[in-house]
Amino acid sequence: METLVLHKDKLKDFLKALGDVRLVAPVTVAGKTQFCEVADIDAVELDLNNYTATTKKVMFPQTETMFAFRSTPDGVKVEEGGPAPKTVVFGIRPCDARSFVTLDPLFTKDFNDPYYMKRRAATVLIGHACAEPTNRCFCPSVSGSPAGTEGLDVLLTDIDDGFHVQVVTDRGKEAISGAKSLLTKATEAHNKQKQAADKASAAKIKRSVNLKKMHEILPKAFGLPEWKETGSKCIGCGICTYNCPTCHCFDIQDEGTPYQGRRLRTWDACMFSEFTMHASGENPRHDRSERLRNRMLHKFSYYPRNLGFISCVGCGRCIELCPVNEDLIQILNTVREVCNE
């Protein structure tokens, strides 16, 4: 598709030209960079390495009211959420964009999840290639790239005077159509700059993991004593799962009183002991190492076998944020080593 160029100075005009949409972009709130609905375009920040918070919540909010109910003299009244607003996510990283590609089959294969789907359909993703991948990034190991376009509608890459704009899909083209006057056609020189930038950033990624046949190795490693040692360090929090762009487990709850309340769904995490707790009091995943093992197997064995994708996009957030240095790369490398594969 088209390749265009946006001058640095025109970025704000470009964002304004996206029209009457809900704009979600990185802004600083309470001292932290978050992907949030943007009220003030001046607040948008694009110069950070990577973002702690994932953009998963745009399609799959942490808390979602499915419907609310109220008992009235005329019976119970039920109120459902309306359609998703037209949304543009601006500045999303290629790994995060790619995460939706891996999530799509989950929410559509056996059953079309209306909540995810309505947002997915209403959202355009304008990505921003990573110029400075971090010391825990490993997207190439999971077939990604700091400049990958999978899942994106438009990709911006930093070049000398501004941004190289690669239109990936028709939806992308449509979304930026209002900004036509701000964009110029990319020249060969621009495209070369973009290629150089991609190459440079790819070269900065130092960490890697060999995932060859990992979906077959892991089940064999199920009984290894090493899980106990690695897993017992885990403190059972939800940092890795909640910050993971591809983790997608949820819980459904009714909240309120018998007179009024709502049904909602919230994120849940397989690292919590309650996750598998049975009503009887029995918990089939007895301890933290079994839970950690499950997460590894789910991402690198069960999910790929069932849905065709590794459930990891190599963003490395789980590695960076883990309070006790549980390191997915180290764990998988150890598994391969111990299994002599």
Next chain:
Amino acid sequence: MASKRIGVYICHCGVNIAQNVRIDDLRAFAAGLPGVRVAQNYMYMCSEPGQEMIRKDIAENRLDRIVVVACSPRMHEPTFRNAMKSAGLNPYCLEMANIREQCAWVHKDADVATAKAKSLLAAAVTKVSLLEPLEEREVPVTKTAMVIGGGIAGIQAALDIADSGFKTYLVEKDASIGGHMMQLDKTFPTLDCSACILTPKMADIKNHPNIELLAYSEVTDVKGFVGNFKVTVKRKPRYIDENICNACGSCAKYCAIAIKDSFNAGLSKLQALHIPFPQAIPAAYVIDPLACRYTREGTCRQCEQVCKDLNAINLDMQEHSIELDVGTMIMATGFEPFDANRKPELGYGRYENVITGMEFERIVSASGPNQGQLLINGKKPKEVVFIQCVGSRDKTVGNEYCSRVCCMYTAKHAHLVREKLPDAKITIFYIDVRAFGKGYEEFYDRVKGEEVYYRRGNVSEVYRKGDKLICRGEDTLLGQALEVPADLVVLAVGLEPSPGARELGQLLKLSKSPDGFFLEGHPKLRPVETGSDGVFLAGCCQGPKDIPDTVAQAGAAAAKAIIPLAQGMVKTETMVARVRAEACRACGYCVDACPYDAIALGEVRLGRATKTAAVVNEVLCKSCGACSAVCLSGAIQQSGFTDDQLLAVIGAIGKEY
């Protein structure tokens, strides 16, 4: 959880509720609430037909939860529980919404009161659906009573209980029973000799087969609950075995150490080895260890030598404690006269001819230091002034209350002065004269007729001028300043709670009213009961009283204390704390927080394993819920007030309906 079948009953309370709350609105609202099968209203739900309505619906509609929307649960909760019980329903599946005291009576606007009633009703329905049936338990009663305090109140109460056939312990802190009444000379208005009417009762105590007198002893700890108290009594060493001593008095002749005679209000001396007063019960001598040369310095032991044959004296006697099981207890700890030093402007302590009413009693008593002669510094006073309300009705000393006896004892004193000194000039300063008892007004009238000058007004100062005291005040009837000279000033000191009773009250978990005296269960309807089941009040520990009122109240307290003993069983608390051992982390917070030592850590079985967890002694638990709030994991929960139930109520009560 099977859905509940709730019945809602709205009471009109005549017009009390109905005039401010729209009953029909409320009933329609109730009928629409989740789980409500029946919603009815009636003129008086507490009446027999009202209760019958509930019983009938329980039977016909298989109701399993009842909400009564009426008055305070403090009023009629037992009524409706009984109604439910008789209909075969667990009485604890009841919740009351208090729309009378909290709605109809305090909010005039019917819209507002009805709206509020709806949220109270909705909260009650929410809570009732979460209530669980609870089991009532009974435990056997130790058929023994204890009376603390050996004044006239304690003596009377002990005799009454013992006469009904129950063993009674009478605990007295001093070496003899008798209390303040024993110190009085005459009693108003009949002028009986106080000792003459008291000593026969004291002898009865000594001789009663059902009474065990523990004199010179103090209660130091109380554990348990009604029917099953465990009381620790400290027996102070008297150094003379009261069971052997025949009160011959030979030993006392050899004791050279003099101490103040507290029985004579410190106006005379006696020996460190002494009998408190001649008619003392137990009729035995006692040694004051703070004064005795042997106990202080380790030498002497002369008395022991004197009593060699009888061998009643044992100077090595040690303090020891005994533990007694009792079913009920009566507090009869009496009063302490107001300390006149706290009113320095009246000259007490500074001038020796300013004395208190109690000192006056001893001076005029035939058994007193002067053998009944009214002499001050060896001379007969010519002018005597009485000042009433010293330490009573006086906010400056923190006593707002009337001590109830001072008006009458002052009248009695004036009469005694007149009897002994026909020519003396007698003036009484008063604020009001309260002569409310039988024969009191007549007595007051009589005293007034004996040339006793009643001057209405406070004395602001007593000072010395030459050899006279001058009482300066104001006659508020005449509106003029007044200075009355006196040779003797008698301060009619009021009554204050006995300081030693304070700790005891805490042991027994008794509340105090603002005046510092113990608080009765209800000012009208439970005048001798307390907030602690099985503990009753007699005499001045509940408030100032004269002797007839004290004796009457002691009898009432005895009757109340006998009830559980006669019944033989008492009900224990039902809404007790329960522990879910799985969640308990055995930190022991609840153990420390429980005011009743009802919780301990113990090993409990959980499936096949055992685990250390909190264990509640349901008999000791008093259902305060303190444990439930300090438990971090929510493992311990007060039945009927669980986190789950209270959170649901919070949710329901905060909403608009």
Next chain:
Amino acid sequence: MDATKSLRAIAREVLGREDIACLIGYEKGSYGFRAQPCVLTEPDQADRLIFSPLCVHNLTNYLTLEQIGPLSKADIGKGKIAVVVKGCDSRAITVLCAENGIKRENLYVIGVHSPGVVDLKKIERRFPNAVEPAEVSLEGDSFTITCEGETASVPRSELVNAKCLRCKNNVPQGCDVVVEGPEHSMEDDFADIAALEAKPLEERAHMWQEQFSSCIRCYACRNSCPLCYCSECILDKLRPQFVRRSVDFPENLLFHSARAFHLAGRCIECGECERVCPQDIPLMVLNRKLARDVKELFGYEAGADPEQKALFVTFKPDDPNEGIL
């Protein structure tokens, strides 16, 4: 490096003993500036141990877990657990023992006089590209940092964890053996707390609303806390449900305030909750506020005295009546 050497010697001795089941310590991490907790059971593993300013974790957190390294629930209790503690960490043991969370006789406490640990977020911002395991030591008033083949020296104050700048006492209490080093102690002046209190109420409300709204309720603060160890957390339960599963400002406010309150008089200010928070919520600004007030109002200090009863099960009749009508 001396601490590391001493620690290894102690570990070799301790792990050879019959009565010791395992040792919880620190070892080299997987990349960059990370160190990680480890559980050793054999004397020949002793050389894995390290101690450096990268040893940020409070290892006492593991003492109450259902599984410690290779030891399962059934194995724990068969022998003593040796644990490496810094000054702040050691106070957690005092509180845990006082409330029966652990039994002191089941522990072998190895104390280290820590000169201060780094703030990982700060050091990683300064040296963002560290992939190979870096080394950090404290020499005088500066950290010496060896990272990706280069050595740098940075003043201690620039990279040290803020909690170490107000360290009450770096001498661990109640230890069986101590690796000694320089001692320091000071009084927290709570100046930051007072400054926040001095701000208008609306400003504080706004600040906490922003902070708590950003919370994703990953429970890392709770799970990293050595004193949050209930086998069933009341804030997880559905019956009774204090905190709902919705993740939003009201629930998060309730969660964090309830947690802070559960820690009142218990929090020993190791700062783990704040360190691990992926959203950088200043949780210690709340916990320390309570610690200061508890001291001011009730003269009570968490972990100060092994014999003291819990804050909320004791009282004085003359406790302040502040604000009561």
Next chain:
Amino acid sequence: MSSFEPKIVAFLCNWCTYAGADLAGTSRYQYPPNVRVIRVMCSSRINPAFIINALLEGADGVLVSGCHPGECHYTSGNYMARRRLVLMHRMLEYLGIHPDRFRMSWVSASEGAKWAEVVTEVTEAVKVLGPNVIKREQVWMQQSL
């Protein structure tokens, strides 16, 4: 502001303040209808989290009232409650919740008039503050976006 009628949730101990409120009723003292009473046996039953829960569930103000110090039916329950709640009060203010939104009082069984005064004072103060903004339901439907 004048049309705002706050909702005050009050936790009362059975023995003192609940009885005092009953006495206020018996004595026909009129007081603002904004208060909704939840009865507990002792103020020591109040889990501090109830206070915030009440605010989240719709209360604009919360009141906890028990026996005067030294007069607890259970001897020491109110002392324990006081420790917790005084600290809670400080913490809530620190978190930006106005101190008038959560109050404590000691009202004895004989202080019907004081109960009416306390309710009036608390209600008036919350009226001035306006509605509490941390109620749960306010965020519900936003979360369906």
